[in-house]
Amino acid sequence: MLFQNLTKLEVLSLSYVHISSKIPMNVSFSSSLRYLDLGFTNLQGDLPKSIFLLPNLETLKLSGNDLTTISFPKFNWSSSHMLTELDLSDNRYISRGLAGTFGSLKALNFLDFSWCNIVGPIPESIGNLSQITQLYLSANHLESKIPDAFSKLQKLTHLGLKINNFSGPFPSFLVNLTKLEVLNLGYNSLSGPLPFIANGLQNLKKLSLFKNSFNGSIPSWMLSLTSLTYLQLGSNHLSGPLPEFKTNSIEKLSMHQNQLSGPIPHSLRDLVNLTHLFLGSNNLSGEVGAEMFSTMKKLQHLGLSHSGLSWSSNKENINTTLPSLWTLSLRFCRVKDFPSFLLNAKQLVFLVLSENEIHGQLPKWFGGLSSLQYLNLSYNNLTSLDHLSWQTLQFVDLQKNSLRGPLPSSLCKPNSLHMLILSDNNLSVEIPNCLFISGNLSVLELPGNNLRGPIPDIFSGCGGLNYIGLSKNQLEGPIPRSLVNCTSLQVLDLGSNKIHDTFPIWLERLPLEVLILKSNRFHGAISAFQTKLPFPDLRIFDLSENSFTSSIPTEVLKGFKAMMNIDPHKSRLEYMEKEGRYYGPFTMHYDESVILFLKNQEIEFKKILTIFTTIDLSRNKFEGEIPEFIGNLNSLLVLNLSHNNLSGHTPVEMKNISMLESLDNSF
CATH class of the missing domain: 3.80.10.10 (Ribonuclease Inhibitor)
Structure with missing residues (x-):
């Protein structure tokens, strides 16, 4: 290595230099080295233990190297060690817990082991760090009680223990750390009352106990x-x-x-x-x-x-x-009423x-809020969309109001609209073409209105559109084929309209996870797919209450990979949602919702778990036998084939659907 012959080198800083290579195990640094910073260099492989034993090293920074495995020396570091600053944060592969680590680092005044996947309790030996002023062990898997040994750290000014698994009461001995300025115990499982007296914290500037179970x-x-x-x-x-x-x-x-x-x-x-x-x-x-x-x-x-x-x-x-x-x-x-001080909230x-009691129209001055990006006025009694500044708005939620008439023409002017939610109002007339040619729109939710006419066949520049919800309207005609341009579409809900069409097999090209076409006027056989495995991401498939005929298509069932081999114990329980956008301390998430007929009743799912899978082909004219392949959909939770013309036996292969919670084969 370039530096091993530089025997007088005392300071070496390569932070944020993209080295991106394995560390040679025979690497050696000058014994004169006092300061070594290899943070965020994308080093890979095992870190040589010899680095920890450099005799004159005072500062060691190795943070942000996710692919580096760090093992501490098994024996105590030299009692004459001069290390005062140690930063190993943002390293996922710390091969040992903290036991025995701190025995001899008595000169240390700064230690950061945050985001290192460290497990187990904090050892009592942490009390040996008599010179420590800043100590960060946040975002690990540390557990048990916070040890009394912290009471020995009388020079401590900053203590970060957030995002761990600590339990027990508030560590009362912390109130005697008279130099403490920052204390963060957030995101743990601490409980019980807070100390009634804390005379020793007079220098405290920041205190976070967020997301625990403190009472009293x-x-x-x-x-x-x-x-x-x-x-x-x-x-x-x-x-x-x-x-x-x-x-x-x-x-x-x-x-x-x-x-x-x-x-x-x-x-x-x-x-x-x-x-x-x-x-x-x-x-x-x-x-x-x-x-x-x-x-x-x-x-x-x-x-x-x-x-x-x-x-x-x-x-x-x-x-x-x-x-x-x-x-x-x-x-x-x-x-x-709209708070009047907002008039000047520029x-x-x-x-x-x-969820308030605002009624009538928006005040004229509302359009003057030229910085407004996120607006949620849902669950009120507003009657008009006038006086909104569409040019700056990114998120608009006005569901469950009393909005009437057509969508405003101002929506067709250039805007930054990302999500538009106007469900369950009294909007009428046709959907303006301009809604489907905006490159910014990702969520369009207009169900439960009185929209009429065909869906405009003018989808272009819609590559970012993820969710289209137009159910419970009076829409007619076929599904527009220009939808294939919406290459990111995950949810398409056109249920409860008057759409007259055959099954849109061309939708197989889209990454759909939810397809709801129920309660329309679809007809004919479902066949002639062009891909071998159509709809591989589909988890909710609802064609109920239509006039589909012929047999249940095995070729489409074979494509439902997202309904196969899901381990609910290993899968994270996540909801379908749009990624967050940050507005100061607030984060905007959009939870994708649907209405399904489940267990003999209509249920609105405000959130959809990603492991939720359902097929509803009920109330059609399907005939023949139930395909044996349906038994391969072993992660299916809900299956409804009722009210068809099916015959024969229930396939024995259906015993493989071990996760099934609801099965309706009646009529």
Whole structure:
């Protein structure tokens, strides 16, 4: 290796140099080396243990090398070792746990083993790191209780233990680490009440206990720390009222998803430095409005959805402004009118006012929200789509309102629309052609309206379209063949219309996972496929209530690879959803939903598990015998062949469908 003859080399930094090769096992570095940084170099293979034993090494950084296997020396590292900084984060292949690792690293002041797949408990030997100031063991598989040995680390300023499997009560000895500035215990299984007294944490700036199982009340000391800027208590089981705030240093405050009750304390107005405030999903009471937050001129993100609070226009001063507001979520807050302060919210990007009591039209000034990208006004009583700024909007959800008339012509102007959800309204007339020529649209959901006429045969530039939902309308004519241009289409739901066509075999070219054509006027035999294994990704196949004839096509069943050989114990329970888009602290996910006839009743699946598989061919005119091949679909959960003209025996091969939960062969 190039460096092995450089005997006086003291500093070597190759971070982010794309080496991308195996490490020679005979590699040797200068014994004079004090600083070695090989982070994010894509090194591969086994890391030589000799690197850990360089006698003068003070800093060792090996983070971000996923293909490198790191094994610590089996014996204790030299007691005279000078190592002060060790960063092995983002390495998946740490071959041992932490036992015995820390025995002699007494000079260490920085240690980062985050995202290393380390298992087991933290050893008591961690108490030997008497000089440590920053310690990060986040995102591993560490378990058991957090050991008392941490109480010996009196110089500790930063402690990160989030995303592990720690259990037991809050480690009370941590409150005696008087120099602690950052403490993150989020995403664990810690439980019980929080300490009532914590006189030793006066230097604490950031505290995260997010997503644990802490219960009881919020101790008053947490809201009295004069240096605290970040407090994250969300997703626990905390109850009781919010204590009075005795500090105004807090910038980010999250207490959502608890069982907090009572009104918001008046002292909340004193938090003039707040940029993030999340109190949603609680049992709070009382009315609030923009006036409550008018002192918070830096406030960027406000989340009160399902908090129990009512948003009242009587609590708003007409001159109130929140000039920095970027996201606002007031789902189920009994909102009756659009908050007037939004008129001047020129930076607003994310707005959720769903599940409220807003009625009538949008105000004219709504079109002036020129930064708005995400809008959810679902489950209200709005009657018009006028005054929306379609040019900037990316996500629009107005389902379950009282929208009437045609879709607005402004939709046909150039826009950035990514998802459009207008289901269960009273929209009528024909679907405008322009909806299907937008290169940005990925989700189009218009079921449960009164749309008429044919589906426009003008699908072009639709390569990003993943979901088309047009069920429960009055659409007629054939399925447009230009749909083959939608090369990313995964869900096509055209159920409950008046579509008159034969089976669209040409859809076999698309990566469909859900195909619903039920309750239409389809007819004829299903045959003449051009590919050997059509529809390999299909998991939901519903042709019920049509007039398909002839035999059940074995050739299409052979293509259903996604209904074969799924191990539910090894498969991750995931939902079909669109990838998240980030709006500040909010993430937008779209869950793909369908309505199916299951176990003798119609059920709406708001989310679809990727292991859910169903075939419904009921209420057609299929004849002949049930194909023996259907037994190969051994991961099928639901099969409905009822109300046809089938004859013969139930194939013995069906015994192989061991996951079957619902079978209907009646009539």
